[in-house]
Amino acid sequence: MPSLIERSPAADLVPVSAGGLDLVELPFRQITSVAPFRGRQRAVAAALKALGLGWPRPDRAHLGTDRLCLWSGRDQAFLIGCAPEGLAGIAALTDQSDAWASLRLSGEAAEAVLARLVPLDLGAAAFPVGASARSALNHMMAVVLRAEPDAFELMVFRSMAASAVHEIATAMRAVAARRGLSA
Known part of the structure; x- marks a missing residue:
């Protein structure tokens, strides 16, 4: 008989690290x-x-x-x-607790990563700590929150967790590679 096993939306997909950037799943929150x-x-x-x-x-x-x-x-x-x-x-x-996947992107270049995916000005002057927006994250809808100067919390629909992790990780590696070339 099959059994259902509770898993978080991004189980086995994170953590992802590249070039001083970290992507993790936030713990379950109501x-x-x-x-x-x-x-x-x-x-x-x-x-x-x-x-x-x-x-x-x-x-x-x-x-x-x-x-x-x-x-x-x-x-x-x-x-x-x-x-x-x-x-x-x-x-x-x-x-809405089970409907969302919550991720945290942190690191000095977090803004540069999201600049590749989110069509908003996420610069600290326009999007300070405490700013949030519903916007696109590449091809999916997301809630973006600047939680700290170098950290963003991202919420995507649970069904899009794997796509979100893939898109963010790809952008993280691209930003890390570009920074490596200019170093």
Whole structure:
């Protein structure tokens, strides 16, 4: 009789390292889509404040020590890393935890890697720590968050995890090779 074995979306695909760059899968975190009911935006903001967060402006995230709330679309945010306490009845809540693969790309040239894949200005001036965007990652949709000056968190649909790892790893090797030529 077959048995189902729980696996993370990027199991056996990461870690990948090249030229001082590292791509790893982030540990499983609860992800809840939060969409305030009409007229309940202030109540949602108050509930998020109780969680140590806030309602994010478009293309931004509120970063906590072990949780975050990032903008994910018009009148929608993703609450990541904690239960949506206090939000029931004032917002539409949808558990998205199993739908996403979460990766972390870090290293001095992380920005250069993503410049090959993401059609956004990810320079620190335009996309500082805490900036987030829904955008393309080559041919797939992704959520991009600058978590630290030299680190990005990338969320892609779970079914696209292998493609995302392949695309990012290829770009990592290309950037590392180019940097090696100019050294």
